[in-house]
Amino acid sequence: MLSSTKFELPGVNFSTPKQVKEILHNSLKSIGEFDDCALLDYPNHCNVGDHLIWLGEIFYLTDVLKTKINYTANISNFNAEKMEQQIGNAPILLSGGGNLGDLWLHEQNFREKIISRYQDRPIIILPQTVYFSEPENLRKAANIFNNHPNLTLFVRCHQSYKTATKYFYNCRVFMAPDMAFQLVGMPGLKSQKQQKESILFLCREDKELNQEFEADYIGIDQITVEDWSAFRYKHPQPKIWTIPGMIKVVSEARKQGNLLPREWISRQLWKYLHSYTDKFEQIYDPNMQRKSWNFMHHAVYQFSQYDLVITNRLHGHILCLILGIPHVLLPNAYYKNEYFYESWTSQISFCRFVKSATQIKPALQDLLDTKGGLSTMY
Template sequence: MKISTPEKITEHLHNALSKVGSFQSCAFLDYPAHPNIGDNLIWLGSILYLTNVMGTKIKYATSKSNFSATTLEEKAGNSPIILHGGGNLGDLWPEYQNFREYIISTYCDRPIVILPQSIYFSNSANLKKAADIFNRHPDLTIFVRDNRSYTIAIDAFDRCKVFKAPDMAFQMTGLPKIPDVNKSKSSILYHCRQDKEINEQFLANILEIPNLLVEDWVSYKWKFGHPDKRLSRYGSQLFRELWQKGLANPSEWISRQKWQYLHPYSPVFKQIDRPSIHQYSWSLMHSGIYQLQQHKLVITNRLHGHILCTLLQIPHIFLPNSYYKNESFYEEWTKEIPFCKFVKDTSKIKSVVQKFLADS
């Protein structure tokens, strides 16, 4: 069956997740306490699924750095644990995998669900270690986002329940675009990640596209300050909230206030443990939408640049990352989307750009 619309992808998401049944309550762990907008989109989609579709009360929500076994017990008792999805099941981002393995090895007395992940291990010993921990858990369910991850999981995590599902951000299919965004008639954005997942065959200077605006998620420009130094943290927050997210672009600030307080989804976050962190993620989502909506065409090597453009029906070109994550997700779920093209040959990017511009 062709999966040619975001709505159809959402149907696949719901069909897959329904296999775990429903929980009356849960603890939702590994909140993305960093400015990567993509990870925050996953978190938000997960919240909306757990609360609006599954009818689950999230009694405890926390990041890995703020996790407390005592608080988990006090707030959630022996409720099932839900672990955040994304692209960090493996050894590329070890701090998240270490936390996941700790939780799974510690809490064998309750069901644990890992929401849709891409799996990548460069070291077979690390995969074996993860498999030993995962397979010892009596009730662990793992959702994966693509066929290559599914093959790894079925082989390595053979005592776990493994299912394929799209990314949790597709729970937000149908979101309206943000009104009153000043959209350029000709601008092209290269939404380019700058971390260890970048594929260096696709650096901006290699693309040879004139007047190309190159930037990562806008949130990476914001000032955050050192988390252990209170004065630095508070000063950075003041500068960020008053200037970078406010006075420097007043029209976006006004739009964000409407999004924060008038959007029908906003009240959902007040009903969950630690509402301020979810509301902050909601604000980050506005920033991501606002950033991408300004451009006639987007080129992106970020999976959630691709997913957000798909949700918003923004024409875009999708490029590989450092391993198979982007291409495998595209082949599994989004290759029939008519306003997107995955390009893995740098020599073809210019002609695909010209075709998109001619068709618009």
Template sequence: MAKTYSMDSLKEKLGELLDAIPKGSSVVYLDYPLYGNVGDLLIMKGTEAFFQNYGIKVCERWNAENFNPGRKIAKDVIIVCQGGGNFGDLYPHFQQFRERVIKHYPENRIVILPQSIYYENEEHIKISKQILESHPDLYLFTRELASFQFANEHFQKVKHIRMMPDMAHQLWPIEPTENPVAPVLRLIRTDKEANSNLQKETEQDTYDWNVILSDRDKRGIKRLQTLNMLNKKAGNLLPVASYWKRYSDYLVTKSIGFFSRYESVVTSRLHGHILSCLLQKENVVIDNSYGKNANYYNTWMKDIPYTKLIQHQTEKEPAVQR
């Protein structure tokens, strides 16, 4: 019989990460997002909440741009890599960063937090397989059933492959910060994962994460990205991670306020769906280009009472009442 999940039990499920990152551990947290994708920021905030809730000490925080593989890390420190949906060759920069880390630190435990996996090229799978299977103490947490099955099929010698919900569930519950003043928010992705067969991108009052953020917000992000690169050249003397924590708190709080102003949500962004559920808002999730949203929904979210999935062209996006 298939297991059913609630928002409470999904947060509780994340406690099983303690098998890989025990309470009181010291960790280096790698690949935190220094950009304006609010979904990835929610993952980061959930990860930081997990560390705090379970007394895990974060010795250092590095993003993919300012960390130098080869930097000395004590053998008893666990390297923890950000979760998300960029494992594979769709976003090669982040995958190549993870693989460099795995190659450089064979004596450290490495934990890859829950990821969705997607490859377009068989040769890239072989490269990843060789690197992942060479590490003696690697934990790969996959974010839904399809990725879990893929990892077990292709990375057979990785001893620890588990399935776990997205780290943003650690933020449950989130209280709305404003009262609803509009019926439906349409948050529709406009990038390479957009599903043109299912979603309507050109409807009036359609948003994506980059639309929710103002030009001033984007300039703030750009300034911190520039500071991050200059800081690397100077030997990483400034606490950029601390600066970014405060600014990303503001960006996430702003996004929560934006969602709070709507009674319900229609979205093709996975974290538009997850944030709606964290806020206990009725929502419809439209599948993305390669099935990530549907795989996640069917693995964890299908029993959440106020959600619906659109996966096929025969299923219509609900009309937006204005």
């Protein structure tokens, strides 16, 4: 049986995002060192939170661990033969997030398939929230995980750690913050700010929505309710360097109210002139990595237009921390948001977590009073 180790730093202060990033680095030292690897389960969808995680992972692996990522794939385009050609028996890393469990079975089934198939090398699951609603699904996952001779699991909250150490007893288990904290302190974020006179409510509408916190129930005026702006771009865009393509892009952007010169200029600078863009050339499938980079710009630009944010998305919370935006975090449908906040971010001065809709207004006012200089917005 492998030993499971809880990451603890008694007396450590988590009062700034930078300090949480430092804890992330200390936690990930448990990975060890290796020259190259595969990073699997690329988020082939528009949920920006998973793209922030992915970017944090590739920047950590390349910049901090100095590891070459010689193969990346999403669930649909994973090719076992190609991976073998690219990495041999090097370690496999599985992307982190909030899908280790039975809420998002597509990702969990892929994870279990990889762990079952590749017993000849280390497999590392980057920071995840663990949540199973059905005991049978948990037992199935535990059997697969425990049968692997060298499986390391990082978890994002104390409840996930409790579950993982109890059921995944043959794995090495460590606590670590979310991989998106690797993005804290990166250049090119401060210049994005263009505040609107309203509050952004970034509200998810999927099966993780806590029904008590729907937009109609929170009672806040001067509020803009929307999800990630990237969801507006679900369909492939035509190549902009063709005349028909340019006409279509301009037409669609005008319909959506997105073709502001400021936004367009910001996007071009981000895509082509940001100092981080050269990093993608050193990673397998650079275009895949650039796709995540573009999704990040959508979110950074969206958030930077607001002085205050309310969100029920965990990565709405984390992006606010990265950008320094005061905000209120709401519960999701299970314990993910609350326990992550309790584990890592509750000491940060410009965020609040509330457990009922009646607490939102006082929390916003408290943030305004703490920040100072902002007028009451509701």
